[in-house]
Amino acid sequence: MREISLHILDIVQNSIAAKADEIGVDVIEDREKDTLTVVIGDNGCGMSAEFLKKVIDPFTTKRTTRKVGLGIPLFKMAAENTGGSLEIQSKEGEGTVVTAVFGLSHIDRQPLGDMAGTMLSLFTAYEDIRFLYKHKIDEKKFFVDTREIKNVLGDISFQAPEVYLWLSEFLKEGEEELNQMEV
Amino acid sequence: MKSLAELEAIRNKAKGSVNLRKDDNAVRIVVGMATCGIAAGAKPVMNALMEEVAKRNLDHVAVTQTGCIGVCRLEPIVEVMVPGEEKVTYVKVDPKKAAEIISEHIVNGRVVTKYTIGAAQ
Ligand SMILES: Nc1ncnc2c1ncn2[C@@H]1O[C@H](COP(=O)(O)OP(=O)(O)OP(=O)(O)O)[C@@H](O)[C@H]1O
Ligand SMILES: [Mg+2]
Numbered sequence: 001m002r003e004i005s006l007h008i009l010d011i012v013q014n015s016i017a018a019k020a021d022e023i024g025v026d027v028i029e030d031r032e033k034d035t036l037t038v039v040i041g042d043n044g045c046g047m048s049a050e051f052l053k054k055v056i057d058p059f060t061t062k063r064t065t066r067k068v069g070l071g072i073p074l075f076k077m078a079a080e081n082t083g084g085s086l087e088i089q090s091k092e093g094e095g096t097v098v099t100a101v102f103g104l105s106h107i108d109r110q111p112l113g114d115m116a117g118t119m120l121s122l123f124t125a126y127e128d129i130r131f132l133y134k135h136k137i138d139e140k141k142f143f144v145d146t147r148e149i150k151n152v153l154g155d156i157s158f159q160a161p162e163v164y165l166w167l168s169e170f171l172k173e174g175e176e177e178l179n180q181m182e183v
Numbered sequence: 184m185k186s187l188a189e190l191e192a193i194r195n196k197a198k199g200s201v202n203l204r205k206d207d208n209a210v211r212i213v214v215g216m217a218t219c220g221i222a223a224g225a226k227p228v229m230n231a232l233m234e235e236v237a238k239r240n241l242d243h244v245a246v247t248q249t250g251c252i253g254v255c256r257l258e259p260i261v262e263v264m265v266p267g268e269e270k271v272t273y274v275k276v277d278p279k280k281a282a283e284i285i286s287e288h289i290v291n292g293r294v295v296t297k298y299t300i301g302a303a304q
Contacts, residue, residue, distance in 0.1 A: 001222050010221050017250065071218045114226075121229045125248045152190050159245060162193045164237040170185040 003113025004038065004102070007075045011040050011098055012122060014071060016129065018044025018096065024132040027115065029104060031138055035084070036102040036109065043095040052090050075100055082106035116171035119144070123167060124158045135178055142174040210244045210289060211264040212236075217251035223258035224277060231278035232261070235285040244289060257303060263288055272300040 001007050008025060015023045020042035028037040047055065055072055075098075076086035082103035090096040102109050119133050123146050131146045149158075149167070156163060214220070214229045229248065236244045252260045257274035261284065264270050271294050273284055280298050287295045296302055 001218075006221050006226060009216070009226055010218050013216055013218075013221075013248075013250065069218065074218070117230045118226060121226060121233070121248070124233060125229070125246065148187065149190065152187050153194050156194050156197045157245075159233070159236070160197045161237040161240045161242060162197055163190070164233060166185065166190055166193055168234065168237075173185055 001074055001078065002110060004036070004078070004110050005113035005115050005118040007071075007078060007100075007110075008038060008040065008115075009118045009122070010071045011075055015040065015042035015044050015096065016126060018042060018046070020044035020095065021128065022130045022132070025119070025134070027112065027135045029137045031104065034104045036104045036112070038100045038102070039097065041095065041097040046092040046094050046096055047090040048092055052088055056086070056088060072098070078102070078110055082109040116168075116175045120168055120171050123149075124164060127158045135175065137178055137181075140178055142178045144171070144174070206243075206245075208243070208266055210241075210266070211262075212244060212246045212289075213249050213262040213264070214246070215250070215252040215258060215260040216248040219251060219255035220258045220260065223255075223275075225259040227278050228259045228261065228276050228281045231281040232285065235282050236289075239285065239290065241285075241289060254300075257300065260300075273298045274300045274303045 001010065012023060012025065022043045024039070024041040026037070026039040030037070055069070056076065058073055072088070079086045079100040079102050083106055084101040084103055086098070086100045088096065088098050115135060119131070123131055127150070131144070133144045135142045153163065158164065158167060212232055214225055214232065216225050216229070229246065233246050236246060252262070254260065254274070259276045261273045261276045261281065262270055263273070263284065271288065273280070273295070276284070276298065284295055284298065287293050
Protein backbone atom coordinates (compact mmCIF):
# COMPACT_ATOMS: atom_id res chain seq x y z
CA MET A 1 0.00 0.00 0.00
CA ARG A 2 1.71 3.18 -1.13
CA GLU A 3 -0.67 5.81 0.17
CA ILE A 4 -2.49 6.37 3.44
CA SER A 5 -5.72 6.92 1.50
CA LEU A 6 -5.47 3.34 0.21
CA HIS A 7 -5.12 2.00 3.74
CA ILE A 8 -8.20 4.02 4.62
CA LEU A 9 -10.12 2.52 1.70
CA ASP A 10 -9.05 -0.92 2.87
CA ILE A 11 -9.93 -0.40 6.53
CA VAL A 12 -13.33 0.98 5.54
CA GLN A 13 -13.94 -2.26 3.61
CA ASN A 14 -13.68 -4.02 6.97
CA SER A 15 -16.44 -1.78 8.36
CA ILE A 16 -18.57 -2.56 5.33
CA ALA A 17 -17.94 -6.29 5.76
CA ALA A 18 -18.99 -5.83 9.41
CA LYS A 19 -22.38 -4.61 8.11
CA ALA A 20 -21.99 -1.05 9.36
CA ASP A 21 -24.50 1.47 8.03
CA GLU A 22 -22.71 4.46 9.49
CA ILE A 23 -18.99 4.97 8.97
CA GLY A 24 -16.89 7.93 10.05
CA VAL A 25 -13.57 8.74 8.43
CA ASP A 26 -11.46 11.46 10.05
CA VAL A 27 -8.11 12.63 8.76
CA ILE A 28 -6.55 15.16 11.08
CA GLU A 29 -3.28 16.84 10.24
CA ASP A 30 -1.81 18.81 13.11
CA ARG A 31 1.37 20.64 12.20
CA GLU A 32 2.08 21.77 15.73
CA LYS A 33 1.92 18.29 17.20
CA ASP A 34 3.46 16.97 13.98
CA THR A 35 0.89 14.21 13.67
CA LEU A 36 -1.44 12.89 11.04
CA THR A 37 -4.25 11.00 12.73
CA VAL A 38 -6.70 8.73 10.93
CA VAL A 39 -9.83 7.61 12.76
CA ILE A 40 -12.23 5.14 11.16
CA GLY A 41 -15.30 4.40 13.24
CA ASP A 42 -18.27 2.19 12.45
CA ASN A 43 -21.44 0.78 13.97
CA GLY A 44 -20.85 -2.70 12.57
CA CYS A 45 -20.77 -6.04 14.34
CA GLY A 46 -17.62 -5.40 16.35
CA MET A 47 -15.12 -7.94 17.69
CA SER A 48 -14.47 -9.71 20.97
CA ALA A 49 -11.36 -8.68 22.91
CA GLU A 50 -9.83 -12.06 22.27
CA PHE A 51 -10.38 -11.91 18.53
CA LEU A 52 -9.16 -8.32 18.37
CA LYS A 53 -5.79 -9.38 19.77
CA LYS A 54 -5.32 -11.83 16.95
CA VAL A 55 -6.37 -9.30 14.37
CA ILE A 56 -3.82 -6.72 15.48
CA ASP A 57 -0.93 -9.14 15.79
CA PRO A 58 -1.58 -12.10 13.53
CA PHE A 59 2.08 -13.08 13.38
CA THR A 60 2.78 -13.21 17.09
CA THR A 61 -0.44 -14.97 17.95
CA LYS A 62 -0.92 -18.67 17.65
CA ARG A 63 -2.55 -19.33 14.30
CA THR A 64 -6.15 -20.38 14.53
CA THR A 65 -8.37 -22.04 11.99
CA ARG A 66 -9.76 -18.65 11.20
CA LYS A 67 -8.12 -16.81 8.32
CA VAL A 68 -6.02 -13.84 9.37
CA GLY A 69 -6.02 -10.80 7.18
CA LEU A 70 -3.39 -8.32 6.15
CA GLY A 71 -5.28 -5.03 6.11
CA ILE A 72 -4.91 -4.05 9.75
CA PRO A 73 -1.32 -5.30 10.23
CA LEU A 74 -0.19 -3.36 7.15
CA PHE A 75 -1.86 -0.17 8.39
CA LYS A 76 -0.28 -0.66 11.80
CA MET A 77 3.16 -1.14 10.30
CA ALA A 78 2.80 1.98 8.16
CA ALA A 79 1.95 4.03 11.26
CA GLU A 80 4.68 2.52 13.43
CA ASN A 81 7.27 3.15 10.73
CA THR A 82 6.72 6.86 11.31
CA GLY A 83 7.03 6.72 15.09
CA GLY A 84 3.28 6.44 15.40
CA SER A 85 0.86 3.77 16.53
CA LEU A 86 -2.39 1.98 15.79
CA GLU A 87 -5.14 1.27 18.25
CA ILE A 88 -8.47 -0.46 17.92
CA GLN A 89 -11.45 -0.22 20.20
CA SER A 90 -14.24 -2.60 19.51
CA LYS A 91 -17.34 -3.92 21.15
CA GLU A 92 -19.39 -6.81 19.88
CA GLY A 93 -22.75 -5.64 18.65
CA GLU A 94 -21.80 -1.98 18.88
CA GLY A 95 -18.95 -1.18 16.55
CA THR A 96 -15.31 -0.53 16.05
CA VAL A 97 -12.97 2.46 16.06
CA VAL A 98 -9.57 2.19 14.43
CA THR A 99 -7.15 5.02 15.24
CA ALA A 100 -3.79 5.36 13.53
CA VAL A 101 -1.32 8.10 14.36
CA PHE A 102 1.47 8.94 11.92
CA GLY A 103 4.46 11.24 12.35
CA LEU A 104 3.41 14.01 9.97
CA SER A 105 6.88 15.11 8.89
CA HIS A 106 8.54 11.71 9.32
CA ILE A 107 10.56 10.78 6.27
CA ASP A 108 8.92 7.35 6.03
CA ARG A 109 5.38 8.65 6.19
CA GLN A 110 3.48 7.64 3.08
CA PRO A 111 1.74 10.46 1.25
CA LEU A 112 -1.92 10.81 2.12
CA GLY A 113 -2.80 10.34 -1.55
CA ASP A 114 -6.11 10.85 -3.27
CA MET A 115 -8.68 11.30 -0.51
CA ALA A 116 -11.23 12.83 -2.91
CA GLY A 117 -11.13 9.77 -5.20
CA THR A 118 -11.13 7.39 -2.25
CA MET A 119 -14.21 8.91 -0.65
CA LEU A 120 -15.90 9.23 -4.04
CA SER A 121 -15.54 5.52 -4.71
CA LEU A 122 -16.97 4.71 -1.27
CA PHE A 123 -19.87 7.17 -1.42
CA THR A 124 -20.98 5.97 -4.82
CA ALA A 125 -20.42 2.24 -4.35
CA TYR A 126 -22.20 2.12 -0.97
CA GLU A 127 -25.07 4.55 -1.23
CA ASP A 128 -26.99 2.98 1.61
CA ILE A 129 -24.22 3.66 4.07
CA ARG A 130 -24.03 7.04 5.77
CA PHE A 131 -20.48 8.30 5.54
CA LEU A 132 -19.20 11.13 7.70
CA TYR A 133 -15.92 12.33 6.26
CA LYS A 134 -13.81 14.98 7.94
CA HIS A 135 -10.42 16.20 6.79
CA LYS A 136 -8.74 18.78 9.00
CA ILE A 137 -5.48 20.58 8.52
CA ASP A 138 -4.82 22.59 11.65
CA GLU A 139 -7.87 24.85 11.97
CA LYS A 140 -9.16 24.36 8.42
CA LYS A 141 -11.77 21.73 7.86
CA PHE A 142 -13.61 19.95 5.05
CA PHE A 143 -16.61 17.93 6.16
CA VAL A 144 -19.11 15.81 4.25
CA ASP A 145 -22.13 13.94 5.59
CA THR A 146 -23.58 11.78 2.82
CA ARG A 147 -26.97 11.86 4.53
CA GLU A 148 -27.25 15.55 3.64
CA ILE A 149 -26.50 14.72 0.04
CA LYS A 150 -28.93 11.84 0.06
CA ASN A 151 -31.64 14.07 1.50
CA VAL A 152 -31.28 16.37 -1.49
CA LEU A 153 -31.18 13.52 -3.99
CA GLY A 154 -34.12 11.52 -2.71
CA ASP A 155 -34.20 8.29 -4.71
CA ILE A 156 -31.82 9.50 -7.42
CA SER A 157 -28.68 7.38 -7.42
CA PHE A 158 -25.24 8.74 -6.50
CA GLN A 159 -24.20 7.02 -9.71
CA ALA A 160 -26.56 8.98 -11.93
CA PRO A 161 -24.06 10.54 -14.36
CA GLU A 162 -24.61 14.22 -13.47
CA VAL A 163 -24.69 13.41 -9.77
CA TYR A 164 -21.47 11.43 -9.97
CA LEU A 165 -19.67 14.21 -11.79
CA TRP A 166 -20.95 16.77 -9.30
CA LEU A 167 -19.79 14.65 -6.37
CA SER A 168 -16.41 14.19 -7.98
CA GLU A 169 -15.95 17.96 -8.41
CA PHE A 170 -17.33 18.67 -4.96
CA LEU A 171 -14.80 16.40 -3.28
CA LYS A 172 -11.89 17.59 -5.40
CA GLU A 173 -12.71 21.23 -4.71
CA GLY A 174 -13.08 20.59 -1.01
CA GLU A 175 -9.70 18.89 -0.80
CA GLU A 176 -7.99 21.49 -2.97
CA GLU A 177 -9.33 24.37 -0.95
CA LEU A 178 -8.19 22.70 2.24
CA ASN A 179 -4.71 22.25 0.87
CA GLN A 180 -4.38 25.86 -0.21
CA MET A 181 -2.37 26.97 2.76
CA GLU A 182 -2.19 30.56 3.83
CA VAL A 183 1.33 31.83 3.27
CA MET B 184 -17.49 26.08 -4.01
CA LYS B 185 -20.03 23.48 -5.10
CA SER B 186 -23.26 23.89 -3.22
CA LEU B 187 -26.16 21.66 -2.30
CA ALA B 188 -28.41 24.08 -4.20
CA GLU B 189 -26.55 23.14 -7.34
CA LEU B 190 -27.14 19.49 -6.51
CA GLU B 191 -30.83 20.18 -6.10
CA ALA B 192 -30.97 21.51 -9.66
CA ILE B 193 -29.25 18.35 -10.86
CA ARG B 194 -31.72 16.26 -8.93
CA ASN B 195 -34.66 17.99 -10.56
CA LYS B 196 -33.15 17.37 -13.97
CA ALA B 197 -32.38 13.72 -13.23
CA LYS B 198 -35.84 12.99 -11.83
CA GLY B 199 -37.46 10.17 -13.70
CA SER B 200 -34.19 8.40 -14.35
CA VAL B 201 -34.09 5.01 -12.72
CA ASN B 202 -32.41 4.13 -9.49
CA LEU B 203 -29.84 1.67 -10.79
CA ARG B 204 -29.41 -0.22 -7.59
CA LYS B 205 -32.93 -1.56 -7.84
CA ASP B 206 -32.89 -2.22 -11.55
CA ASP B 207 -32.44 -5.85 -12.60
CA ASN B 208 -31.77 -4.85 -16.19
CA ALA B 209 -28.70 -2.80 -15.33
CA VAL B 210 -25.27 -3.79 -16.55
CA ARG B 211 -23.22 -4.54 -13.47
CA ILE B 212 -19.53 -3.89 -13.19
CA VAL B 213 -17.89 -5.24 -10.06
CA VAL B 214 -14.39 -4.32 -8.87
CA GLY B 215 -12.50 -6.48 -6.36
CA MET B 216 -11.63 -4.24 -3.42
CA ALA B 217 -9.98 -6.43 -0.82
CA THR B 218 -6.51 -5.59 0.49
CA CYS B 219 -4.89 -7.41 -2.44
CA GLY B 220 -6.99 -5.57 -5.01
CA ILE B 221 -6.44 -2.15 -3.46
CA ALA B 222 -2.69 -2.75 -3.20
CA ALA B 223 -2.61 -3.72 -6.88
CA GLY B 224 -4.37 -0.50 -7.95
CA ALA B 225 -8.10 -1.20 -7.80
CA LYS B 226 -8.99 2.28 -6.58
CA PRO B 227 -7.90 4.27 -9.65
CA VAL B 228 -9.57 1.56 -11.76
CA MET B 229 -12.83 2.03 -9.84
CA ASN B 230 -12.62 5.81 -10.29
CA ALA B 231 -11.84 5.45 -14.01
CA LEU B 232 -14.77 3.09 -14.60
CA MET B 233 -17.21 5.35 -12.80
CA GLU B 234 -15.94 8.47 -14.48
CA GLU B 235 -16.16 6.92 -17.94
CA VAL B 236 -19.69 5.70 -17.23
CA ALA B 237 -20.74 9.15 -16.03
CA LYS B 238 -19.07 11.04 -18.89
CA ARG B 239 -20.69 8.81 -21.48
CA ASN B 240 -23.99 9.23 -19.69
CA LEU B 241 -24.51 5.47 -19.38
CA ASP B 242 -27.37 5.45 -16.93
CA HIS B 243 -28.00 1.72 -17.29
CA VAL B 244 -24.64 0.78 -15.76
CA ALA B 245 -23.99 0.23 -12.04
CA VAL B 246 -20.44 0.01 -10.72
CA THR B 247 -20.03 -1.78 -7.42
CA GLN B 248 -17.27 -3.18 -5.22
CA THR B 249 -16.74 -6.58 -3.74
CA GLY B 250 -14.22 -8.27 -1.47
CA CYS B 251 -11.56 -10.71 -2.58
CA ILE B 252 -12.37 -12.35 -5.92
CA GLY B 253 -9.74 -14.98 -5.12
CA VAL B 254 -6.92 -14.62 -7.65
CA CYS B 255 -4.67 -12.06 -5.97
CA ARG B 256 -1.88 -12.21 -8.55
CA LEU B 257 -4.31 -11.14 -11.29
CA GLU B 258 -5.68 -8.11 -9.43
CA PRO B 259 -7.10 -5.57 -10.13
CA ILE B 260 -10.01 -7.68 -11.30
CA VAL B 261 -13.16 -6.32 -12.92
CA GLU B 262 -16.24 -8.40 -13.65
CA VAL B 263 -18.80 -7.31 -16.19
CA MET B 264 -22.30 -8.72 -16.02
CA VAL B 265 -24.59 -7.89 -18.91
CA PRO B 266 -28.12 -9.26 -18.39
CA GLY B 267 -28.63 -12.36 -20.48
CA GLU B 268 -24.93 -12.82 -21.18
CA GLU B 269 -22.16 -14.76 -19.53
CA LYS B 270 -20.06 -12.94 -16.93
CA VAL B 271 -16.75 -11.63 -18.28
CA THR B 272 -13.77 -11.37 -15.93
CA TYR B 273 -11.04 -8.86 -16.77
CA VAL B 274 -7.70 -9.12 -14.98
CA LYS B 275 -4.73 -6.85 -14.28
CA VAL B 276 -6.89 -3.89 -15.18
CA ASP B 277 -5.49 -0.34 -15.08
CA PRO B 278 -7.33 2.96 -15.66
CA LYS B 279 -6.58 2.92 -19.40
CA LYS B 280 -7.85 -0.62 -19.85
CA ALA B 281 -10.87 0.32 -17.74
CA ALA B 282 -11.79 3.09 -20.17
CA GLU B 283 -11.35 0.67 -23.07
CA ILE B 284 -13.58 -1.89 -21.38
CA ILE B 285 -16.32 0.72 -21.10
CA SER B 286 -16.05 1.93 -24.69
CA GLU B 287 -15.64 -1.49 -26.29
CA HIS B 288 -17.57 -3.90 -24.10
CA ILE B 289 -20.28 -1.73 -22.57
CA VAL B 290 -20.87 0.73 -25.41
CA ASN B 291 -20.05 -1.36 -28.48
CA GLY B 292 -20.90 -4.77 -27.06
CA ARG B 293 -17.54 -6.34 -27.97
CA VAL B 294 -15.71 -8.22 -25.21
CA VAL B 295 -12.07 -7.04 -24.96
CA THR B 296 -10.72 -10.58 -25.11
CA LYS B 297 -7.04 -9.69 -24.63
CA TYR B 298 -7.71 -8.46 -21.07
CA THR B 299 -9.89 -11.36 -19.96
CA ILE B 300 -8.90 -14.00 -17.45
CA GLY B 301 -8.86 -16.57 -20.25
CA ALA B 302 -6.16 -14.66 -22.13
CA ALA B 303 -4.06 -14.32 -18.97
CA GLN B 304 -3.93 -17.99 -18.14
N1 LIG C 1 -14.46 -2.76 11.64
C1 LIG C 1 -14.51 -4.08 11.92
N2 LIG C 1 -15.62 -4.62 12.48
C2 LIG C 1 -15.67 -5.94 12.76
N3 LIG C 1 -14.68 -6.81 12.51
C3 LIG C 1 -13.56 -6.33 11.94
C4 LIG C 1 -13.40 -4.95 11.63
N4 LIG C 1 -12.17 -4.76 11.10
C5 LIG C 1 -11.60 -5.97 11.07
N5 LIG C 1 -12.41 -6.92 11.57
C6 LIG C 1 -12.10 -8.35 11.71
O1 LIG C 1 -10.72 -8.50 11.65
C7 LIG C 1 -10.33 -9.35 10.59
C8 LIG C 1 -9.00 -8.91 10.01
O2 LIG C 1 -9.09 -7.70 9.31
P1 LIG C 1 -8.00 -7.36 8.22
O3 LIG C 1 -8.41 -6.13 7.50
O4 LIG C 1 -6.67 -7.32 8.88
O5 LIG C 1 -8.03 -8.59 7.24
P2 LIG C 1 -9.25 -9.11 6.33
O6 LIG C 1 -10.21 -8.00 6.08
O7 LIG C 1 -9.78 -10.37 6.93
O8 LIG C 1 -8.52 -9.51 4.98
P3 LIG C 1 -7.76 -8.51 4.00
O9 LIG C 1 -6.35 -8.99 3.99
O10 LIG C 1 -8.44 -8.61 2.69
O11 LIG C 1 -7.90 -7.13 4.59
C9 LIG C 1 -11.49 -9.30 9.62
O12 LIG C 1 -11.58 -10.46 8.85
C10 LIG C 1 -12.67 -9.15 10.56
O13 LIG C 1 -13.06 -10.41 11.08
MG1 LIG D 1 -9.50 -6.03 5.57
